Amino acid sequence: MAKIQPPQPVRGTQSMLGEEADRFHAVVAAFDRVRRLFGFKRVEVPVLEQTAVFARSLGETTDVVSKEMYSFKDRSGDSVTMRPEFTAGIARAYLSEGWQQFAPLKVATHGPAFRYERPQKGRFRQFHQLDAEILGAAEPQADVEVLLFADQLLKELGLGETAVLKLNTLGDPETRRAWRDALHEHFQGHRDALSEESRERLERNPVRILDSKVHGDWPVIDSAPVIDDFLTSEAGEFFGAVTAGLDSAAVRWERAPRLVRGLDYYRHTAFEFMTDTLGAQGTVLAGGRYDGLVEALGGPHTPAIGWAAGIERLSMMIAAPEPERPEAVLVPLGERAQAAAVRLLADLRLRGIAIDMAYRGNMKKRMQRAAATGAGFALIIGEDELEAEAAQVKDLKTGEQRAVAFALLEASIRA
RNA sequence: GCGAUCGUAGCUCAGCUGGUUAGAGCAUCGGUUUGUGGUACCGAGGGUCGCGGGUUCAAGUCCCGUCGGUCGCCCCA
Numbered sequence: 001m002a003k004i005q006p007p008q009p010v011r012g013t014q015s016m017l018g019e020e021a022d023r024f025h026a027v028v029a030a031f032d033r034v035r036r037l038f039g040f041k042r043v044e045v046p047v048l049e050q051t052a053v054f055a056r057s058l059g060e061t062t063d064v065v066s067k068e069m070y071s072f073k074d075r076s077g078d079s080v081t082m083r084p085e086f087t088a089g090i091a092r093a094y095l096s097e098g099w100q101q102f103a104p105l106k107v108a109t110h111g112p113a114f115r116y117e118r119p120q121k122g123r124f125r126q127f128h129q130l131d132a133e134i135l136g137a138a139e140p141q142a143d144v145e146v147l148l149f150a151d152q153l154l155k156e157l158g159l160g161e162t163a164v165l166k167l168n169t170l171g172d173p174e175t176r177r178a179w180r181d182a183l184h185e186h187f188q189g190h191r192d193a194l195s196e197e198s199r200e201r202l203e204r205n206p207v208r209i210l211d212s213k214v215h216g217d218w219p220v221i222d223s224a225p226v227i228d229d230f231l232t233s234e235a236g237e238f239f240g241a242v243t244a245g246l247d248s249a250a251v252r253w254e255r256a257p258r259l260v261r262g263l264d265y266y267r268h269t270a271f272e273f274m275t276d277t278l279g280a281q282g283t284v285l286a287g288g289r290y291d292g293l294v295e296a297l298g299g300p301h302t303p304a305i306g307w308a309a310g311i312e313r314l315s316m317m318i319a320a321p322e323p324e325r326p327e328a329v330l331v332p333l334g335e336r337a338q339a340a341a342v343r344l345l346a347d348l349r350l351r352g353i354a355i356d357m358a359y360r361g362n363m364k365k366r367m368q369r370a371a372a373t374g375a376g377f378a379l380i381i382g383e384d385e386l387e388a389e390a391a392q393v394k395d396l397k398t399g400e401q402r403a404v405a406f407a408l409l410e411a412s413i414r415a
Numbered sequence: 416g417c418g419a420u421c422g423u424a425g426c427u428c429a430g431c432u433g434g435u436u437a438g439a440g441c442a443u444c445g446g447u448u449u450g451u452g453g454u455a456c457c458g459a460g461g462g463u464c465g466c467g468g469g470u471u472c473a474a475g476u477c478c479c480g481u482c483g484g485u486c487g488c489c490c491c492a
Contacts (some may be wrong), residue, residue, distance in 0.1 A: 062490090068491090085491095113492080117491080118417090118489090119484085121487095123490090123491075128492090130492090283492060313492060333450060334450095362450090365452095367451050370452065371452040384450090392450090394452085396453080401451080
C-alpha cells in the first residue's frame with residue numbers, strides 16, 4: 001500500500017511554537033496595551049473583501065494589486081480578495097457600517113494579510129500586521145497622535161533605539177502637482193543618466209524615482225528639486241504643526257525628503273520607522289495621511305491617517321520574552337491519586353492557579369516533566385497523601401519539601 | 416518575476432577525490448534507582464539521504480529537471 005505524503009505547508013506561511021509564538025504574542029500584547037492608552041477602539045474587519053475595495057484604493061497599477069493579490073472568484077462568481085493590507089477594508093467599513101457617525105474615529109486592529117511574493121527574511125505570503133487609523137480628522141493633531149502611538153509602542157517593545165522615525169511631507173494636491181511637474185522636468189533633463197526602471201517611472205510617476213535604489217540614479221536624485229520649495233503656505237504650516245507636536249512630546253525624528261508614497265491619494269505626512277537589523281526589509285512600521293482614499297471608494301471627502309506594522313518583523317527584533325510557565329505541576333501516583341488529582345486540578349485552576357499535571361511514566365519521569373515546565377512547585381499525591389489529605393509540596397528551585405493540607409494548597413503556591 | 420545558495424534521523428549537523436549493513440550530539444522511550452527533578456552511566460526506537468530522471472560495475476556523493484528553505488533584486492509590513 002502506498003504511503004501518502006504528509007502535506008507541506010503553503011509556501012510563505014508559518015506555524016509558530018515556543019519562543020517564536022511567545023515573541024509574536026508579546027508584540028500583539030504590547031500593541032493592545034498601548035492601543036488602550038491612546039484610546040483607539042478595537043475593531044475587527046474581514047479578511048475577504050470584494051476585489052474592487054483594494055483595486056480602487058491602492059490603484060490598479062501598483063505591484064500589490066497587479067501581481068500580488070490573492071484574488072479568486074467565489075462560488076457565486078464574485079471576485080473576492082484576501083486583504084493585502086488593512087486600510088482599505090477599514091475605509092470600506094467606515095462607509096458601509098455607519099462608522100462615519102463616530103468621526104473622528106480612532107481604531108486599531110491586527111491580524112493576517114496576504115501577498116503573493118517571493119518569501120525571504122521578514123517577508124511572507126501570509127504575514128501579520130498591527131494597524132492603527134484615525135478617520136475623519138483633518139487636523140495635524142491626528143498625525144501627531146498616530147505617530148506618538150507608534151513611537152510609544154516601539155519604545156515599549158524595547159526598540160526605541162533600533163527603529164528610527166523617518167518623516168516627510170507630500171504636501172497638499174496643489175503642492176504635489178507643482179513638485180511633480182518640476183521633478184518631471186528635472187529628470188527629463190537627465191534622462192540619459194537614469195536607470196531603465198527610473199526612465200519607465202518618468203511618465204507614469206516621476207515621484208517614485210526618488211525611491212530608486214540604483215546607485216547610478218542617486219546623483220540625479222540628489223540634485224532634484226525638493227518639495228519644500230513647492231509647499232503651499234497651508235501645507236508648510238501643517239507639516240510645521242506635526243513636527244512641533246513631535247518635538248514637544250520629545251519624539252526623535254529625521255527628515256527624509258526622499259521618502260514618498262506611490263499612490264495619489266496620499267497627502268501631507270508620510271513616515272516610516274526604519275531599521276538596519278532586518279536585511280533588505282528595513283521598514284518595520286509605515287504610514288501616512290490618505291485624505292483621498294475614502295473618496296476613491298465612492299465616499300465623501302474624508303481626511304484620515306494611519307499606519308501598519310509587521311508583527312513578524314517586530315517579533316524578530318525584540319528581546320526574547322519570558323516563556324510562560326505554570327505555577328505548579330501536580331504529580332499523582334497510583335490510580336486513586338490520579339482520580340483525586342483531577343479534582344484538585346480543577347479546583348486550583350478555578351481559583352486562578354496555573355497548574356499542569358504530569359501523568360506519564362514512573363515518578364522519576366513525572367518529576368523530570370514537572371521540572372522541565374519551569375514550574376515553581378511540584379505537588380505530589382500518592383496513597384499516603386490521600387490518607388493524610390495533604391500533598392507533598394516540593395519547591396523545585398530550593399528542593400525543599402513539606403506536607404500541605406489540600407485546603408491550603410492555593411495559599412502555599414501563592415506564598 | 417529575476418539571481419545566488421542550500422536540502423542527510425523530530426532538531427542541529429558530519430559523511431575526504433562516487434566504493435561493503437548511512438554516523439554523532441540533542442530530543443524521545445526504557446533501564447541503573449518499581450515514591451522524588453535539574454548530574455552521570457547503559458540501552459532502544461527512529462533515515463524512500465526533498466522528489467523525479469540520467470551517467471556509472473557502483474551515487475548521499477556527479478549531471479539535468481522539479482519542489483522547498485535561506486539570502487539578495489523588485490516590492491513592501
